Amino acid sequence: MKNKTLLNKQNHDYIPNIDLGKAYDQRYINTDIHYESLEKLANFFGRNMPVHHHDRFYQIHVILTGTIHIHLDERSYIVEAPMFFLTPPTVPHAFITENNAKGHVITVRQQLVWTLIEGMMATGWDKSNFLVSPLCVALSQKNNKNTDHFLHLLTLIAEENLHVSIEQSIALKALLQLILIDILRLADQNQPQQKTRKEDIRVFHIYNQLIESHYKQHLTLSQYAEKMNITEARLNDICRRVSGLPSKRLIMDRLIQEARRLLSFSSISISEIGYELGFKDPSYFARFFRNNTGVTANTYRNK
Structure with missing residues (x-):
């Protein structure tokens, strides 16, 4: 009976919380925006990331090459790159990438995301439920300006992350807001079908x-x-x-x-x-x- 209870129990307390500032790079403990290449994170954590969540942080994964197995809460996908998936705070997720997979990972403190969203809503933006649920989007590469613009922004934020200056924080926040706008534009594009029961x-x-x-x-x-x-x-x-x-x-x-x-x-x-x-x-x-x-x-x- 005890074993059956374990299978029936849905409790996020059992799911580990990963704070990248503490577990990966201690320079980022007090920062609002953390950028890292997928390759460097995979070299540290491995290509198989078991189920986990990020308390008080949003995370955006952009996969540029290879196939990825993704599990977002109770949904599962197998997607060919290029693609991205977004996880709001506390949403359990797991994923496995191929050894040659490349990409970008942005981790953002939830309060900053909320502030940026509030600023956009003040201009008449009506997507009040944006970023409440996880997203998984396959990116179309055929003459798709939205995809090209989104991937270009990721390149810019990766380059900006290399510069240590007074202006860096301002630049990162500006780029992040543009990335959030592009995610909104791309959110309804090529939603993959769930692959697993x-x-x-x-x-x-x-x-x-x-x-x-x-x-x-x-x-x-x-x-x-x-x-x-x-x-x-x-x-x-x-x-x-x-x-x-x-x-x-x-x-x-x-x-x-x-x-x-x-x-x-x-x-x-x-x-x-x-x-x-x-x-x-x-x-x-x-x-x-x-x-x-x-x-x-x-x-x-x-x-």
Whole structure:
């Protein structure tokens, strides 16, 4: 009965909140706008981002190349680039990009977005429900001026992010407002069809929540399946159908993500990191990290 209750429970408290200023780049702890390339974030967090949310932050992902699996709350999509998806604060989302995928990621404090929207509404703009729900939009490239303009703005905000000056904050806010206007223009364009059953997405999210709670314990797949009161075969089938990845890969990716974080932000030794992540043998952790990232843990830390 307890296992069935777990499957039936919809509680965002189980979904981790990721604050990029604290978890990724501490220079941005107190900033309203955070820009980063998709490639750099993927190098740190991995190409598989399990279900999470961003408390008090909006996030815009623009994918320029490759195919992406996206899960926005209870909806799931498989979309070819170019595309973008937008997640309002607290909306749970997960996504998986291909290894060669490139793009932009903008994270914005919700109060700034609200202020910009209020300013636009004062001019007679009547989209009062704008940015309340998540968006997923496939961008048309054939003689589409709106798409071209939107992608050009993303290039400009990436370039502006490189300049450290008094004017940078003003420029970023101005570009962000133009990007929000373009998102409004593009919002009704090429909405992808949902590709996965809601029940499968729900099971997939619960599995990721369990991974978040137990990945350091190195539970077997059968132990995870038992906690969810489903078979290991069904769990693996759902993970492949929803994410394109086997269930075991999701656990390994979470371990790698945490290893990257500890190597970047802590001063503890590589052996201690291995023990922290539940590896009983430091040499096994070293091989695990090298086999899954292509570099040694020491090389990654030095970078």
